[in-house]
Amino acid sequence: MTSELKEKPTTNSSPQQSSSPSSPPPSPKPAAGSSPPSPPAKREPESPPFEKGIVSQIISHFGNDKIKISYIRPLRIKINVNPADIVEVATFIRDNLGFDHAEAVSGTDYPKDDQIEVIYQLGSYSRDDLEGHVFSLATRTNRDDARLPTLINVYRSAEYHERETFEMLGVYFEGHPRNERFILPEDWADLPPLRKEFRIRGR
Amino acid sequence: MAKNVEHGIEDDLNKKLAIQIVKESEDDRLMRLSVGPQHPGSGHFRFTVTVDGDYIVHCDPDPGYVHRGEEKMCEYRNFIQNIPHLERPVIHDSSNIIYSYSLAVEQLVGIEVPRRGQFIRALASERERQIYTLYWLAIYGIFLGHSTMFMWPTGDRELFIDLMDALTGARVTHAFNIPGGVRNDIPDGFKDKCLRNIAYFEKRLKEYEDIFYNNPLFRQRTEGVGILSKEDAIKLGVTGSVLRASGIPYDVRKAEPYDIYNEMDFKVQYMKSGDSFARSYVPFLDMKESCHIMRQLLDKMPDSGEVRAKLQPNPKGAPGEAYRRVESGRGALGYYIVSDGTPKPYRVKISVGSFRNMIALPHLLVGSKLADMPSVYWSLNYWPVEADR
Numbered sequence: 001m002t003s004e005l006k007e008k009p010t011t012n013s014s015p016q017q018s019s020s021p022s023s024p025p026p027s028p029k030p031a032a033g034s035s036p037p038s039p040p041a042k043r044e045p046e047s048p049p050f051e052k053g054i055v056s057q058i059i060s061h062f063g064n065d066k067i068k069i070s071y072i073r074p075l076r077i078k079i080n081v082n083p084a085d086i087v088e089v090a091t092f093i094r095d096n097l098g099f100d101h102a103e104a105v106s107g108t109d110y111p112k113d114d115q116i117e118v119i120y121q122l123g124s125y126s127r128d129d130l131e132g133h134v135f136s137l138a139t140r141t142n143r144d145d146a147r148l149p150t151l152i153n154v155y156r157s158a159e160y161h162e163r164e165t166f167e168m169l170g171v172y173f174e175g176h177p178r179n180e181r182f183i184l185p186e187d188w189a190d191l192p193p194l195r196k197e198f199r200i201r202g203r
Numbered sequence: 204m205a206k207n208v209e210h211g212i213e214d215d216l217n218k219k220l221a222i223q224i225v226k227e228s229e230d231d232r233l234m235r236l237s238v239g240p241q242h243p244g245s246g247h248f249r250f251t252v253t254v255d256g257d258y259i260v261h262c263d264p265d266p267g268y269v270h271r272g273e274e275k276m277c278e279y280r281n282f283i284q285n286i287p288h289l290e291r292p293v294i295h296d297s298s299n300i301i302y303s304y305s306l307a308v309e310q311l312v313g314i315e316v317p318r319r320g321q322f323i324r325a326l327a328s329e330r331e332r333q334i335y336t337l338y339w340l341a342i343y344g345i346f347l348g349h350s351t352m353f354m355w356p357t358g359d360r361e362l363f364i365d366l367m368d369a370l371t372g373a374r375v376t377h378a379f380n381i382p383g384g385v386r387n388d389i390p391d392g393f394k395d396k397c398l399r400n401i402a403y404f405e406k407r408l409k410e411y412e413d414i415f416y417n418n419p420l421f422r423q424r425t426e427g428v429g430i431l432s433k434e435d436a437i438k439l440g441v442t443g444s445v446l447r448a449s450g451i452p453y454d455v456r457k458a459e460p461y462d463i464y465n466e467m468d469f470k471v472q473y474m475k476s477g478d479s480f481a482r483s484y485v486p487f488l489d490m491k492e493s494c495h496i497m498r499q500l501l502d503k504m505p506d507s508g509e510v511r512a513k514l515q516p517n518p519k520g521a522p523g524e525a526y527r528r529v530e531s532g533r534g535a536l537g538y539y540i541v542s543d544g545t546p547k548p549y550r551v552k553i554s555v556g557s558f559r560n561m562i563a564l565p566h567l568l569v570g571s572k573l574a575d576m577p578s579v580y581w582s583l584n585y586w587p588v589e590a591d592r
Contacts, residue, residue: 075459076526101440104554106539121526121539121554125437125451132459134526134537157440160562168274183267183591193275194550200272200279 047072078136105161107169150176248587262565277551298331299531306527308382311520319508320384321462335532384511425479429579443534447473448481455530482582557590
């Protein structure tokens with residue numbers, strides 16, 4: 001209708017690509033980076049101070065070797081840890097940083113790196129200043145022998161999510177009582193469907 | 204199964220568990236009952252309950268009867284082609300399930316929604332949340348044997364659907380809230396029609412309260428039944444009305460305001476008792492609050508302007524990821540999208556309220572009476588199709 005008449009030529013190349021939510025978040029939105037167009041994945045604006053403070057607490061406790069920061073954006077933090085450290089880091093996040101439940105556990109298959117990434121999206125109900133924040137705790141495991149320690153003893157809410165990740169990506173959660181079929185049929189005998197080599201029939 | 208062994212997956216633990224369950228059922232005292240998936244009271248969902256006399260001692264949910272592989276399908280289609288099929292998990296709340304997808308795609312593609320578009324989008328999502336809640340209320344009513352409560356919301360829902368039909372051109376699956384804004388502007392005379400509808404509905408809500416929530420039979424079957432404490436609600440990570448009924452005033456619209464929600468004046472409705480009654484009453488209070496929000500939306504909406512930001516024909520997301528949430532009829536609804544710079548998403552994860560609330564079902568049912576099962580199950584605001592995706 002009338003809305004399509006006016007065309008803006010460059011709507012698709014704003015400098016704040018992949019930076020922050022379009023709605024104004026409570027924390028101040030940093031100015032767009034003035035650096036020349038460098039590789040787009042690394043073009044993050046300046047980190048917001050509150051989120052930076054959360055990350056610095058973890059870094060000061062565990063050191064730079066164990067924690068790899070993926071990004072710090074308004075309301076969103078993502079860190080990468082080794083599978084061996086994940087239980088320890090998750091316990092610290094729950095007890096000291098106030099993220100008290102897991103919203104989702106998402107697995108992503110990266111055949112190029114021969115790895116599977118599992119991300120715990122953690123939120124907080126008990127602390128008001130964290131209510132809009134999502135802390136993503138990520139770890140990577142080998143595709144051939146995908147094994148990770150379970151976090152259900154730290155985050156009870158991850159139980160069904162981990163079970164879903166097990167059957168959809170074939171990641172075995174050590175210590176989880178029920179690594180078994182959940183959403184898929186009980187007699188499912190094919191590849192885990194969210195692995196990239198599983199193809200939808202006919203496509 | 205051979206393929207699974209190849210990936211290093213063992214089934215030892217499963218065998219142990221299977222033996223345990225068989226032993227339970229050999230005992231004369233215990234009986235294992237299957238609820239669903241054909242059972243008219245559970246939707247397309249099955250769970251087994253083991254009963255000792257009247258009391259439930261074990262409950263095991265078994266979802267997946269309506270699994271469609273939405274997340275896998277997303278990887279084969281581009282960002283725009285994904286819109287219609289992503290609405291299918293919950294057709295009665297389709298504006299909300301596509302809302303957070305739109306927010307995440309907008310973040311990846313890097314576009315801003317015009318102000319008028321944001322208002323119309325929020326209006327559609329508020330209306331849609333009421334439509335979903337009415338549908339759920341109707342089913343809740345009929346499964347507690349209250350057939351008037353089935354008829355009334357079903358009838359009133361039809362008026363709402365007509366309104367959405369006038370706005371979007373479709374009754375249930377609208378594909379209206381899309382990345383960049385909304386598909387079309389509001390039609391002539393829509394504002395007045397909508398205001399009349401809200402006035403009628405607010406009058407009806409009082410009648411709902413009298414016939415349903417103040418009904419002594421309904422209150423007896425729900426009050427004090429299936430109590431979820433505040434601590435357990437946090438531990439289990441439940442969301443939406445289940446969480447707010449347990450005394451935690453958490454709403455994504457307030458916690459992380461998207462679009463123009465930070466300009467809206469509304470209260471997060473919550474109760475403290477955490478029983479089935481609270482879980483059924485909180486969505487009702489939400490519907491009331493939604494009317495209040497819709498009035499403000501209609502009042503503050505700019506009179507003219509664009510409703511949709513122009514997207515490229517086949518938009519590419521910047522390499523990276525986005526996780527965005529909205530408040531749906533069943534709680535927080537999040538999309539985690541990984542993009543590798545191509546027009547198709549690399550991975551889409553849909554985090555839905557129904558799946559998150561499922562964990563509360565065994566927690567609440569174990570120890571309660573079998574007769575309380577429908578009242579607890581439906582109070583969880585569980586939508587099987589959405590949970591299975």
